[in-house]
Amino acid sequence: MKRSISIAAAAIAATLAFSGVAPAAIATDSAQSTDYVVSTRSFPKVNTAKTNLLAEATSTDVDKDSNWGGLGSMDVPQTKSTAEKEAEAAAAAEKKAAEEAAAKAAQEQAAAASRSEQRESLDTTSTQSTTTTTPTVPTSKNGAAIAAYAQQFVGAPYVAGGTTPSGWDCSGFVMYVFAQFGISLPRTSGAQAMVGTAVPSLAQAQPGDIIANGNHAAIYVGNGMIVNALNPAQGTQVTSLEAFGGAAYSIRRVL
Incomplete structure (x- = not known):
């Protein structure tokens, strides 16, 4: 009887092993009990992708003259x-400053040329005016003629040291x-x-007399005017003796 139980247990264990269940323990007590304790453990299913090593590899043919671009043709921002x-x-900035300086110099040169032309024009006008307005000297040679001739230069310019x-x-x-x-x-x-010749007083002065001192000189024209x-x-100008x-x-007469 005990031998039959052992054989049966071995058969059960073998059956579990083939069915995927591992026996954890089989306890028997031939002396006291005929019950069985069985422990099982299941394992998760594992799916493994398998590579077909025998499959034909895929290849791509490229023409040897194909242009795939290169470093020489790449537009790389600098x-x-x-x-x-x-x-x-x-x-x-230096170029701009040089251009501005050149422009300023050109403007100054143009302005200087314009001023020069204006001065030349004024000088020419003055010379022409003097030439055309210089009065004719009277034929009479007396004081009245001198006074009349002198008054025709009213408006002529004053130039220190000038004599024309x-x-x-x-003087x-x-x-x-x-x-x-x-x-x-x-x-x-x-x-x-x-x-x-000295003239004693202004009351005796005549047109054409010279009135002068160390600082000023004039020609008398009559009525207290010079x-x-x-x-x-x-x-x-024609003015009073307040000049x-x-x-x-001193009043001097030379004619």
């Missing part, structure tokens, strides 16, 4: 370093007028105050 960018900015209608000072004006009548006078007003070259602003500024003067 970037510049900070130093290169700063150098280019500095060069552009294009520009003269006070240069007096010397020029008398020279047109063949009378030679000293160059300075102080020396002109000593020429000819014709004289005053200053650059006023030029040659002497209240200083003493």
Whole structure:
């Protein structure tokens, strides 16, 4: 009987092993019990992908003349370093400054040329005006003729040291007028105050007399008035004796 039980247990174990169930333990007690304890454990199913090593490999044929692009044909954007960018900015600024300086120099040169042309035009006009407006010297040689001739130069410019209608000072004006009548006078007003014959007072003065001191010279035209070259602003004018500024003067007659 015990032998039959052992055989039966072995048969059961073999059956479980083939069915995928592992026996954990089979306990028998031939002396006390005929019950069986069986423990089983199942294993998860594993799916394994298998590669067909015998399948034919797929290949692609490419013409040897095919153009797949290369480094020479690739359009790669070029970037510049900070130093290169700063150098280019500095060069552009320098070029702009040079162009502005050249433009400014050209403008200044054009302006200077324009001013020169204007001065030449004024000089030519002044010369032509002087040539055409210089009065004819009267044939009579007396004081009245001198006074009348001198007044025709009213408006002529004042130029320090000048002795012609294009520009003269006070004594240069007096010397020029008398020279047109063949009378030679000293160059300075102080020396002109000593020429000819002295006239005692203004009441006895006549047109054509010289009125002068060390600072100013003029030609008397009558009625307390004189014709004289005053200053650059006023030029040659007919004024009162106030042109002497209240200083003493000498009245001299040369005709």
